[in-house]
Amino acid sequence: MFTALAGVCIIIIGFWLWGTESSPSATVTIAPTAPLLVTDKAETSAADTLPPPLVESSTSADTVAGHMSEALDWGKVVPLTIGQVAVQASVADTFVTRMVGLSNTPYLPSDMVKLFVFDSDGPQPIWMKDMQYPIDIMWVDRAGVIVHLELSVDPSTYPQRFTSPVPARYVLEANAGFATAHQITIGTSVDLP
Numbered sequence: 228m229f230t231a232l233a234g235v236c237i238i239i240i241g242f243w244l245w246g247t248e249s250s251p252s253a254t255v256t257i258a259p260t261a262p263l264l265v266t267d268k269a270e271t272s273a274a275d276t277l278p279p280p281l282v283e284s285s286t287s288a289d290t291v292a293g294h295m296s297e298a299l300d301w302g303k304v305v306p307l308t309i310g311q312v313a314v315q316a317s318v319a320d321t322f323v324t325r326m327v328g329l330s331n332t333p334y335l336p337s338d339m340v341k342l343f344v345f346d347s348d349g350p351q352p353i354w355m356k357d358m359q360y361p362i363d364i365m366w367v368d369r370a371g372v373i374v375h376l377e378l379s380v381d382p383s384t385y386p387q388r389f390t391s392p393v394p395a396r397y398v399l400e401a402n403a404g405f406a407t408a409h410q411i412t413i414g415t416s417v418d419l420p
Contacts, residue, residue: 299332307342308418309365309373309399312409316342316399316420328400330357335402342419343398350390351398358382361403365411366391373415379403 301317302324308314315338319325329341345351353364359382366375375391380403397419405411 301339304339305342305420307340307420309340309401310409310411310415310417312411314401315339318342318344320344328353329362331359333359335360335362335400337402340405341400343400345396345398348394348396350392351395352388352390353377353398353400354388355380355382355385358385362400363403363406363411364389365399365401365406365417366393366395367397367399367417367419368394369396371417371419373411373413373417376406376411376413378406 301315303318303320304315305318306313307316315336317339319328319341320343325343325345328343329335335341343351343353348369351366355362361379361381364377364380365373368374374393374395377389380389397417399417
């Protein structure tokens with residue numbers, strides 16, 4: 228139990244240090260979602276300390292991803308349509324949420340994208356800091372039209388920054404291959420919330 232508590236402290240300190248690097252005035256508040264229960268080791272059995280099984284009767288990738296996405300906190304999520312594809316968009320509309328983006332997430336569900344909302348039009352630089360999987364990046368102007376694409380951007384590209392040559396107000400991040408699979412190109416409309 229001490230090891231788990233120490234791990235949580237290290238993560239909190241890491242986020243605090245990372246936040247102070249990006250902006251000296253940024254603060255990160257982490258509120259516990261469940262009370263910490265301390266028990267006597269003699270009273271705790273192995274069954275009490277193990278998490279529930281991820282998949283009970285099926286081992287399909289969709290079932291596993293469904294259970295895992297329930298465990299991750301995607302923040303504010305809104306419906307969004309890209310071309311003819313309906314998805315859920317996890318919204319990053321503050322300085323801190325835009326800086327974090329999809330960093331340190333183990334995956335992105337196939338029916339979800341990350342929507343970055345900026346305060347003004349611009350090149351909107353995106354990097355792959357602390358990413359664990361490749362993504363498609365789509366820049367969208369304020370009228371809801373895709374103006375630039377970067378496909379299958381790999382985490383190994385960090386610290387390179389990717390920008391739009393055309394001013395954009397929004398950025399969408401999806402799993403690598405999303406744009407090709409759904410015929411998303413420059414000029415595709417996005418039905419923004």
